[in-house]
Amino acid sequence: MTPTQPAQAAQATSGLDEKALLEAYRTMRTIREFEERLHLEFATGEIPGFVHLYAGEEASATAVCAHLDERDSIASTHRGHGHCIAKGVDVKEMMAEIYGRVTGSCRGKGGSMHIADLSKGMLGANGIVGGGPPLICGTALAAKQQGTGGVGVAFFGDGASNQGTTLEALNLASVWNLPAIFVAENNGYAEATAATWSVACDNIADRAAGFGMPGVIVDGFDFFAVYEAAGEAIERAREGGGPTLIEVKFTRYYGHFEGDQQTYRADEVARARASLDCLKQFRERVTASGRLDAAALDGIDGEVAGLIEAAVTEAKQAPTPTADDLTTDVYVTY
Amino acid sequence: MTAVGIVANPASGRDIRRLVSGASVFPTAEKANMVQRILTALGTVGVETVLVSVDLGGISAGVSRAVRNRPAKSTPWPQVRFVDDDALTDSAQDTANAVRRMVEAGAEVIICLGGDGTARVATAALLAGPGYDVPLLSLSTGTNNAFPQMREATVAGLAAGLVATGAVDRGIAAGRAHALEVRTSERTELALVDVAVSTAPYVGSRALWHPDALTELYCTFAEPDATGLSSIAGLLCPSPRDKPEGVAVRLCAAEQAPTVVNAPIAPGLVLPVGVAAWRPLRTGEQVEISTPRGVVAFDGERELELAGTTGATVRLREDGPLCVDVTAVMSQAARAGLLRASRTAV
Numbered sequence: 001m002t003p004t005q006p007a008q009a010a011q012a013t014s015g016l017d018e019k020a021l022l023e024a025y026r027t028m029r030t031i032r033e034f035e036e037r038l039h040l041e042f043a044t045g046e047i048p049g050f051v052h053l054y055a056g057e058e059a060s061a062t063a064v065c066a067h068l069d070e071r072d073s074i075a076s077t078h079r080g081h082g083h084c085i086a087k088g089v090d091v092k093e094m095m096a097e098i099y100g101r102v103t104g105s106c107r108g109k110g111g112s113m114h115i116a117d118l119s120k121g122m123l124g125a126n127g128i129v130g131g132g133p134p135l136i137c138g139t140a141l142a143a144k145q146q147g148t149g150g151v152g153v154a155f156f157g158d159g160a161s162n163q164g165t166t167l168e169a170l171n172l173a174s175v176w177n178l179p180a181i182f183v184a185e186n187n188g189y190a191e192a193t194a195a196t197w198s199v200a201c202d203n204i205a206d207r208a209a210g211f212g213m214p215g216v217i218v219d220g221f222d223f224f225a226v227y228e229a230a231g232e233a234i235e236r237a238r239e240g241g242g243p244t245l246i247e248v249k250f251t252r253y254y255g256h257f258e259g260d261q262q263t264y265r266a267d268e269v270a271r272a273r274a275s276l277d278c279l280k281q282f283r284e285r286v287t288a289s290g291r292l293d294a295a296a297l298d299g300i301d302g303e304v305a306g307l308i309e310a311a312v313t314e315a316k317q318a319p320t321p322t323a324d325d326l327t328t329d330v331y332v333t334y
Numbered sequence: 335m336t337a338v339g340i341v342a343n344p345a346s347g348r349d350i351r352r353l354v355s356g357a358s359v360f361p362t363a364e365k366a367n368m369v370q371r372i373l374t375a376l377g378t379v380g381v382e383t384v385l386v387s388v389d390l391g392g393i394s395a396g397v398s399r400a401v402r403n404r405p406a407k408s409t410p411w412p413q414v415r416f417v418d419d420d421a422l423t424d425s426a427q428d429t430a431n432a433v434r435r436m437v438e439a440g441a442e443v444i445i446c447l448g449g450d451g452t453a454r455v456a457t458a459a460l461l462a463g464p465g466y467d468v469p470l471l472s473l474s475t476g477t478n479n480a481f482p483q484m485r486e487a488t489v490a491g492l493a494a495g496l497v498a499t500g501a502v503d504r505g506i507a508a509g510r511a512h513a514l515e516v517r518t519s520e521r522t523e524l525a526l527v528d529v530a531v532s533t534a535p536y537v538g539s540r541a542l543w544h545p546d547a548l549t550e551l552y553c554t555f556a557e558p559d560a561t562g563l564s565s566i567a568g569l570l571c572p573s574p575r576d577k578p579e580g581v582a583v584r585l586c587a588a589e590q591a592p593t594v595v596n597a598p599i600a601p602g603l604v605l606p607v608g609v610a611a612w613r614p615l616r617t618g619e620q621v622e623i624s625t626p627r628g629v630v631a632f633d634g635e636r637e638l639e640l641a642g643t644t645g646a647t648v649r650l651r652e653d654g655p656l657c658v659d660v661t662a663v664m665s666q667a668a669r670a671g672l673l674r675a676s677r678t679a680v
Contacts, residue, residue, distance in 0.1 A: 016535075202362040202392035203348060214353040216539075217345070224536040229350050236353070244353055249424075288641045289535060289627065 016227070021292055024066055024223060026300050028058040028279055030091060031082040033308045035254075038081075038098065041312060042258040048100045049111040054082035056253035056269075059278035060185055061086035063226035064153060064246075067234045071150030073121040073139040075132030077185075078113045079252075080125025083155050089117045095311035101318035107329060108321050129190075130163030132156055133182060137169050140178035140243075151179040151237045159190025161204045170211045170245065179237035181230070182245045185220070187252040192264040205247035213243045220250030221276040224285075251276070337383040338376055338498045339417075339436030340369055341429055341456060343448035344391020346476040349635075350539040355602035360475045365447055366396030368473065368487040372445060373397075373411045375491025379673075380499050381412045385439055387432035388418045415439075426451070430459040437465035442498035443658060444468055445490065449476015450527055450562070450633035457513065457655040458524050469497055469508040471658040477541075477601060480527040480560045481511075481633070485660060492673070493663040501672050507663045512554040512580065512617065513654030516630060516638070518646045525632040526655070528553045528564045529648050533628040537636040543600055545607040549625045551583040552615055552648050562634050566597040566607050573614070580615040580650045600634075620649045 016024070035055040042051050054061070057079075065074065065086035076083040084094055089105060097104025098112045105115050116124035123139070126132050136152035143150035160166050161184050173180040184204040188195055201207060208215025214233075218225045226248060233244035251272040255262045286292040347360030369386060376384055388394040394416055401414050417439070420431040433444055433456050444465070446456040453472040460468055471494045474482035483490070496502040514525040531550035532542055542548070542563065555575040556567035567573070567581040570593070588594050591608025598604050615621070623630065623646040630638040630646060640646060667673055 196390055202344065205348065205352075206359065206361070208352075209359050214356070215359070216350050216353045217348045218350070218539055222538070224538040225540070228539040229353065232350065232353050246353075285536065285639065289639060290642055291535065 018292065020066065021286055022296060022300065024062055025279075025282060025286075025292075025297055026304065027062045027065075027086050028223070028282065029300055029304045030307065031055075031058045031061065031085050032279060033304050034081055034085060034091065034095070034311075037308050037312060039254060039258065046316070047098060049113070050257045051098065051112045052079040052257050053252070053254040054079050056272060056277075057185060057187060057220060057250055058082055059223040059226050059282075060183065060220050060248045060250070061155070063223050064155075064181070064183055064230040066227060067231050068121070068151070068153065070121065071143065071148045072153065073123055073136070073150070074153045074155065075123045075135040076125045076155050077132060077157055077160065078125060078127050078129070079157070080113070080115060084115050084117070084122055084125065087122045088120045089115065089122050091307060092311040092314055093117075095308075096315040096318050099315040099318070100320055101315055102321050102325070103314070103318040107325065109325075109329060130156060130160040130165040133160070133166045133169030136180050136182075137172050137176075137178060140173065140180040141176060143179055144176075149238050151181060151234055153181045153183060155183045155185055157190060158184065158186040158188070158195035158199060158204060159193070161186075161199060161207070162190075167207075170207070170213070170243070173243040174211045174213050177240070177242040179240075180243040181233050181237060182243065183230075184245065184247045186247055186249050188268070189256065189264065191256045192260075194264070203247060205245055208245035211245075213245055215245040215247065217247045217249060220248035221272070221278045221281060223278055223282050335383055335440065336381050336499050337385060337439060337441045338381050338494055339385040339433065339439075339441035339444045340372060341387040341432045341436070341444065341446050342369055342389070342393045343429055343452040343475070344389040344393050346448040346452050349477065349541050351477050351541050351543065351600050354541075354543050355600040357477045357601040362392040363396060365393045365475050366400070368447060368475065369393065369397050370400050371487040372491035372494070373414065374409050375488045376495040376498075377409055377411045379492055379495035379501065381495045384412045384414050385417050385436045385441055386414055387428070388416050388422065389428065390422055390424060426455045429455045433459035433465065434463060437463065437468055441468060443494045444470050445494050446470060446472045446482070447475045448472075448482065449474065449479055450481045451635050452476060453481045454524060454526050454633050457526060460655060461524070461653070467656060469504065469658045470655045471660070480557070480562050480564050483660065489664065490660055492667070493658055493660040496663050496667055496672060497658055502663050502666045502670075506666050508656050508658050509576075510652065511575065511654040511657050512578075513651045514552055514554055514580070515649045515651050516623075516632070516646055517649070518638070518644050521638070523632055523637060524654075526554060527562065527633050530563050530631040530634070531623055531625045531628055531640075532631060532636070533625065534636065535628065535639070537629055537639055540635045540637075541600070542631050542634060542636060543603060545585070545597075545599060545605050546587045547628075548585040548607065549628065550623060551585060552621070552650070553581045553583075554650060554654070556581045561598050561601055563599055563631075565599065566595050566609070567612065569595050569597055570609060570612055578617050578652065581612060582615040582621060583612040584610040586610045615650050617650045617652045620647050622647050
């Protein structure tokens with residue numbers, strides 16, 4: 001048969017030109033490098049508080065946020081570094097924040113679990129499990145009322161999927177037909193509790209039907225699968241179609257927090273790293289199809305490594321807040 | 335021992351078509367209920383053992399609870415053995431592993447709960463080994479269901495049981511369906527309904543719902559009342575399942591096409607599809623897929639990325655799965671009085 005060449009249609013399906021593919025890879029690589037480095041740095045004892053690493057889950061934040069722009073806002077979780085990076089928060093400021101330095105995103109007062117940058121539409125990592133979805137109902141309502149065409153995206157985990165705040169937000173978003181996207185990042189465990197035990201229904205996405213919205217499941221290791229699902233949901237929301245629940249399934253590469261002994265799971269991380277890694281999959285597929293050159297990806301790897309090295313060096317050298325900073329930034333006037 | 339295998343896919347009916355086309359959600363609880371109704375039917379016709387697949391989605395857990403809590407006065411169920419020999423992978427491999435284990439354990443019939451994709455995986459597992467002559471009864475719990483039947487599970491269970499016990503002769507009960515075989519230098523895949531080629535560059539979320547990206551379509555059969563990509567051919571040139579040929583269709587953008595078909599390519603999606611040409615596809619004829627870059631979808635799900643250097647061919651095989659014909663089985667049961675009892679008048 002003679003092939004036809006409906007190039008526009010193919011573009012509509014992928015929506016990713018070379019520049020977009022490179023950008024997606026850079027974002028995923030930055031998240032991975034950031035988290036792998038934090039895994040090492042946290043062990044030195046220099047970082048205050050807790051860190052919860054997003055390594056392994058990069059495709060979710062990257063593919064969803066690739067569809068977002070300055071009109072849009074996201075709410076994150078305690079495992080929020082990936083969401084911050086994908087929404088454009090400055091990596092050096094993030095690292096400084098995690099080190100508790102005045103050059104940080106929140107002047108060193110928030111730390112890992114409270115990184116926020118409202119100028120980027122990043123409403124904050126959130127130490128409250130299930131704290132993000134209600135915030136997104138607020139931003140989505142504002143976008144709808146003001147007619148900006150913006151959407152709100154709430155990332156939350158399988159543990160948060162059981163929280164009343166999340167379920168109330170799903171209900172409200174549907175009742176008010178809000179441009180809200182709920183991204184349930186199901187990495188299998190709420191801290192050490194298996195989702196297969198603690199989530200009463202079999203898939204978090206199944207809960208969508210009860211709230212009158214579409215619910216879909218996507219492979220969280222596959223950037224392209226998440227990208228397509230998020231693109232459809234976000235486009236639908238922008239056009240007034242209402243909210244969507246997307247369940248992204250994957251495995252986190254590290255424990256719930258750094259220091260977690262992970263006695264509750266066996267070899268799934270090794271299997272995921274070996275055969276399901278989103279970065280490896282992405283690299284193999286874009287180079288095999290000839291869409292990107294491996295050298296270009298190698299170049300990004302080098303640039304990102306340099307960026308993270310500089311971020312750590314600068315963070316360590318930056319000053320910590322002083323006693324005079326104690327009462328600043330406590331109240332905000334809008 | 336007469337044994338029947340039941341493999342149920344927990345992932346069927348969950349993909350992106352819930353979002354892009356409003357396709358229905360098939361609840362896990364209903365899948366577990368269907369297995370239970372099949373167990374009742376199989377017990378009624380004398381099947382002794384039922385091999386049931388295990389999963390992390392809740393189907394086997396639901397069946398296990400039902401087995402434990404079944405009231406004593408209920409219709410006796412066959413002995414239920416869960417097939418848990420292999421570690422679960424949460425992928426299609428679980429279906430393939432379960433089917434293979436069931437055949438090894440002596441299953442006379444495999445009942446498959448899922449959509450077209452599940453039936454495809456079960457078929458490949460059967461045809462690749464000693465299950466080649468084991469009949470398949472595929473029930474719909476998926477999205478596009480051109481191949482599996484929308485049937486009440488109880489009746490399907492009766493038919494499967496009558497075949498498994500030998501009460502109905504296999505010559506009457508089952509017939510070979512056709513299948514499409516796609517070969518590359520690295521892999522061979524089967525499709526039961528259709529093979530579609532799209533210029534979409536990635537497997538992505540698997541389903542296909544942008545008709546303008548379609549370039550080629552091959553169908554084992556084409557029914558005008560089908561849902562899914564085969565409906566394109568079904569509305570152009572119907573070709574019944576028992577006809578020893580399929581259909582090959584060349585597609586193009588609707589605005590450039592000499593023929594446009596408004597086809598239900600997914601539940602909730604009736605879209606204009608541009609057709610450049612179509613013709614019968616003879617059994618055994620090998621066609622080279624001519625789209626250099628894109629993806630190949632089997633039974634509506636993108637599976638294979640064409641990298642430009644990957645040559646691929648498609649061929650219509652006569653020896654697809656041996657499928658239980660429920661209507662034929664139950665008709666024979668009626669003729670032979672297999673489910674009838676006579677009582678002498680007093």
